[in-house]
Amino acid sequence: MTAVDATGARALGSPVRGGLRLAVYLLWTLLLVPVQALAVAVRSPLRFRIPRFYHRVCAAILGIGVVVRGERATDGPVLFVSNHSSYLDITVLGSVIPGSFVAKSEVAGWPFFGALAKLQQTVFVERKARSGVEKQRDELGARLDAGDSLILFPEGTSSDGNRTLPFKTALFAVAARRIGDRPLTVQPVSIAPTRLDGIPMGIAFRPCYAWYGDMDLAPHLWTVFTLGRMTVEVEFHPPVTIDGFSSRKALADHCQRAVxxxxxxxxxxxPPPPAAA
Incomplete structure (x- = not known):
């Protein structure tokens, strides 16, 4: 965050609100961790429902209002592909999509958040290892074959939230998989923070949500706890399959344009375009 943005964020933020939110967030997380750990250990169906409930409450604690447009695909396992600008995307998308995330392998080693990612059954991939594409495709495919929906951030990194970076095509290889006798459903999803306390956020304050570049995590997270209510819009675009495209690159390009x-x-x-009749 630039000096101007940081100063403005501090002016809008409330340390008292931040402290209360932080305490409630930690308490809520500590209460749910053993419940989810047990559900994962015994392979209960609740292991997919608990994270969505957890993220919904976390969004409320953080003052994030999620506005959903379009319709989420629900027929069979789905590969959701979304833009990515912040760790907060996990809370927002996790609150509306019952699925597991695909994350870079480094996340598994992060203190606290790495443990939470494992409890949500995140699939960790080595994004820079080109030689491991087939192995990663098979790992993702095994989860999809088991009926799990996955959430992928194909940009490969987070952006400033004002634009969408080109989608990397390597992990779209799993889109060629067939689930039974049908091609895998792929659904593009857009996510964007739009308002802060009801006022359009704009470029200056979007870094209050977006976490990218060389930003330090702790100060950014504290800013999020102290700020007022943020509105984040999630738009589900029409689902597609690889059968409608000449290659996985063509599929990736289509998803990137939609997002x-x-x-x-x-x-x-x-406003979004009217739904097709």
Missing amino acids: ARGVERAVSGK
């Missing part, structure tokens, strides 16, 4: 248009609409305040 980019959704982000542009959200940050500019334009």
Whole structure:
């Protein structure tokens, strides 16, 4: 966050609110961790429902209002592909999608958040290891074959939230998988923070949500706890399958364009297009 943005965020934030939110967040997390750990250990169906409930409450604790547009695909396992600008995307998408995330392998070693990611049955991949593409494809495919929906951030890194970076095509190899006799459903999803206390967020304050570049995590997280209510828009775009495209690159490009248009609409305040009849 720049000096101007940080100063503005501090002016809007409340340390008292931040302390209360932090205490409630930690208490809520400590209460749910053993419950989810048990559900995962015994392979209870609740291991997929608890994270969504957990993230919904976390969003409320953090003052994040999630506005959903479009319809989430629900027929069979789905590969959701989304833009990525913050660790807060996990809470927002986790509150509306019953699925597991695909994350870079480094996340597994993060203190606290790495443990939470493992409890949500995150699939960890080595994004820079080109030689391991087939292994990663098989790992993702095994989860999809088991009926698990997955949430993928194909940009490979987080952005400033004002734009969508090109999608990397390597992990789209799993889209060629067939679930039974049908191709895997792939659904593009746009996510964008749009308002702070009801006021359009704009470029200056979007870094209050976005975490990217060389930002330090702890100060950014504290800013999030202290700020007022944020509105984040999630748009589900029409689902597709690899059968409609000539290659996985063509599929990745289509998803990137759909997501980019959704982000542009959200940050500019334009209404989404009417649903097809």
